[in-house]
Amino acid sequence: MRRSIPLALMSGLFVLAVPAVPASAASPAAATAAHTALAAPCKPGSGVKLRGKDFTDGAALPENLRCADLTNAKLDEVDFTQKDLSGAILRNASMKEADFTQAHLEYADLTGADLSNADLGQLHAKHATLRNAVLTDADAGQAELPHADLTGAVMARAEMTQANLTDAKLSGADLNEATLGQLQARNADFTKAKMHEAKLGQAKLQFAVFKGANLSEAEFTQAEMDGADLHGATVEQASFTQADDLDxxxxxxxxxxxxxDAKGSTEDLPEDAGDTTSDFGQPAASRGKGGLGLVLVILSGVGLSLTLIFWGLSHRRRVERxxxxxxxxxxxxENVIRLGEEIDALDFDYKINHMNTGSVDQDWRRALDAYEAAKHSLTNARSEPELAGVAAALHHGHEALTRVRSRLT
Incomplete structure (x- = not known):
């Protein structure tokens, strides 16, 4: 039976962290503002010093764990539900069967940490470092891990349905038998990852890198794989049923x-390619030498040839377009993704510079709006001219970011 050691009631946490407001004033916007204040960045490890401490015997943890130093701490089965550990250092900490449901670990360092059988559902861990961490049998459904570093992490049999690993690094990670259905993993790096029997049905894997990865018997049913790189990947008995843009x-x-329609596969050419056999000659032969039948056959052949030529030219133009x-x-x-990465890279510095003012820089807002506009235009574009809206939005976004960056520096 799983033992849970509560850290603090959430009501108490919000009473301490956020000024009380009348019930009539409560709103989603107010809740968002409260969380933003709570999750403001700080220097990693600058919080309370708890290196090597053992909290498995019921000892209480401080309520404020932001940027805390918990290196080598023993935190097995501890309840971190909705707790804020942004910027915390948890290197080599033992957190087996701990509950991190909806917890915040943005920019946290969990290098070598043991999270076996931990509950990581809806975890927020943007830019977190989990190099060589152990997440065997962990439940990380809907976990948010964009830009996270999971290099060499052991995630065998992990449940990560609908998780977000956009731009994450998983080079050499062990994902054997992991459940990754509906995974968001655009631009993720799975180089030399072990993914035997991994389930990636309906995963979004555009421009993901699988170089040298073991994908034997993995499942990619209806996965979106535009631009995904499988050079050197082992795909023995891997299933790609209805996978889009597979190369x-x-x-x-x-x-x-x-x-x-997959590229580089044995089914790249139609089965009847090159089969131009016609039975037009059979009736003609039966009519003897010359005659009207032969003329009709020749004319029909010429007409068919011209039709095929014009159809081929038209088809080629369509294919080229x-x-x-x-x-x-x-x-x-790729340019939209790059703009998003630039915004993410600047997000930490921007929050630090504005954490005490509470103001919103107009250029920062313009950059965010331009990014959303570029994504919307890209989704709706159906021809080359319609991509002009994407280029315009990207131009405005980069200009706004340049102005924000100049003020920060």
Missing amino acids: LTGALGEPKDVPS AARFAGARRAAE
């Missing part, structure tokens, strides 16, 4: 259920 170029092994649009859209998508 198996350079992959090793024999996958199954490969879509007919589609290829140009796909290339332009891919470039625009």
Whole structure:
């Protein structure tokens, strides 16, 4: 039976951290403002010093754990539900079966930490470091881990349905038999990761890198894989049923259920390609030498040839237009992702400079609005001219970020 050691009642936490407001004034906006104040960045490790402390015997933890130093601490089965540990240092800490439901670990350092069987549901851990951490059998459904560093992490059999690993680093990670359905992992790096029998149904894996990864018997049903790199990846018996934009170029092994439009696969060409056999000659031969039948056959053949030629030219133009649009859209998508990364990279410094003023820089707001506008335009674009809206929004976003960056420096 799992033992849970409560840290503090959430009501007490908010009474201490946020001034009381009348019941009539409570609103989603007020709640958001309260959380923003609570999650303001600080220098990692600058909080309370609790290195090597043992809290498994019921000892109470301080209510304020932001940027706390809990290196090598023993925190097995401790209840961190909705607690704020932003910027905390938890290197090599033991947190087996701990409950981090909806907790905040943004920018926290959990290098080498043991989170076996921990509950990480809806965890917020943007930019967190979990290098070589152990998350075996952890439940991390809907966990938010964008830009997190999970290099070498052991995540075998972890449950991460609908988790967010956008731009995360998982090089050499062990994800054998992990459940990653509907995973958000655009631009994630799975280089040399172990993903035998991993389940990635409906995962968003655009531009993800799987170089040298072991994907044998993994499941990619309806996964979105535009730009995903599988060079050197082992795909023996991996299932790609209805996977979108799959490119198996350079992959090793024999996958199954490969879509007919996949690149680099044995199904790249139609089964009847090159089959131009016609039975027009049979009736003509039966009519003997010359005659009207032969003339009709020749005319029909000429007409069919011309039709095929014009159809081929038209088809080629359509294919070329589609290829140009796909290339332009891919470039625009990469630029939108890059703008988002620049905003994320500046987010920490921006909050530090504005944590005491509570004001919102107009250029910062313009950059965020431009990013959203670029994403919206990209989603709705169906032709090259329609990508102009994406370029315009990106231009305004970069200009606004440049002004914000100049003020911060």
